[in-house]
Amino acid sequence: MPIYTDQTGHSIALNAIPRRIVSLVPSQTELLQHLGLNDEVLGITKFCVHPKQWFQSKTIIGGTKSVHIEKILALQPDLIIANKEENTKDQVAQLAALCPVWTSNISSLQDALQMIETIGSITACSKKAAALIQKINTRFDLLRAASEKIRAAYLIWQQPYMTVGGDTFINDMLNRCGFKNIFADLQRYPSTSLDEIRNRRCQLLLLSSEPFPFKEKHIEALQQQLPSVKILLADGEMFSWYGSRLLLAPAYFESLIKAVR
Numbered sequence: 141m142p143i144y145t146d147q148t149g150h151s152i153a154l155n156a157i158p159r160r161i162v163s164l165v166p167s168q169t170e171l172l173q174h175l176g177l178n179d180e181v182l183g184i185t186k187f188c189v190h191p192k193q194w195f196q197s198k199t200i201i202g203g204t205k206s207v208h209i210e211k212i213l214a215l216q217p218d219l220i221i222a223n224k225e226e227n228t229k230d231q232v233a234q235l236a237a238l239c240p241v242w243t244s245n246i247s248s249l250q251d252a253l254q255m256i257e258t259i260g261s262i263t264a265c266s267k268k269a270a271a272l273i274q275k276i277n278t279r280f281d282l283l284r285a286a287s288e289k290i291r292a293a294y295l296i297w298q299q300p301y302m303t304v305g306g307d308t309f310i311n312d313m314l315n316r317c318g319f320k321n322i323f324a325d326l327q328r329y330p331s332t333s334l335d336e337i338r339n340r341r342c343q344l345l346l347l348s349s350e351p352f353p354f355k356e357k358h359i360e361a362l363q364q365q366l367p368s369v370k371i372l373l374a375d376g377e378m379f380s381w382y383g384s385r386l387l388l389a390p391a392y393f394e395s396l397i398k399a400v401r
Contacts, residue, residue, distance in 0.1 A: 146245075158180060247307055294348060305329065334366065
């Protein structure tokens with residue numbers, strides 16, 4: 141009986157290849173589709189918007205932080221895929237007491253590739269997972285980062301403004317663009333202020349499309365208060381989705397770097 145240890149140190153034993161999968165994580169849902177598991181995946185969250193056809197056809201089991209336990213159990217899953225950050229500890233523990241739950245914990249590209257490899261192994265899709273990892277590595281290897289480190293901040297929320305610390309996946313993506321996260325000395329998703337952004341000598345302010353949907357109007361308002369800072373919208377999926385969407389991230393990052401220049 142194969143035993144798989146997840147990225148939180150929890151181990152699960154599977155006596156067969158999973159045939160009834162529930163995904164609680166949008167980026168990992170998209171990965172499962174890339175691996176060809178259309179029939180095996182039965183349930184997804186309301187935030188699993190990719191692929192579109194799955195969002196329209198699979199059972200929606202709630203949000204990432206508010207899953208409906210009863211809906212999940214009704215699907216009789218033999219594997220649930222979760223994430224330490226996106227799902228709540230209590231709900232994951234409750235589900236893990238009832239069926240196998242494999243939980244990812246992603247703070248770097250390397251973590252993401254390890255997750256892809258393991259999920260490929262669990263679902264008997266190792267060859268597809270290996271091919272995906274190779275393509276992602278090749279595209280990131282070809283990514284031309286900004287030649288000079290640009291002091292940047294990345295906002296994910298307003299009222300209060302929230303940014304990203306140095307122990308996040310987004311921080312790793314910023315570094316790969318050649319952007320120096322001015323909040324890298326902090327952890328997770330700290331609150332901040334415009335005064336602090338000024339005091340930390342920010343040169344580039346990126347406004348994410350998720351979880352808060354920043355728009356052009358927010359750039360206009362912030363630019364008046366931060367006239368010397370370049371402010372751009374950022375595609376949050378490219379910076380924070382750590383599944384097969386990583387194939388698209390390097391090309392997007394190159395276009396963003398050009399916009400900064």
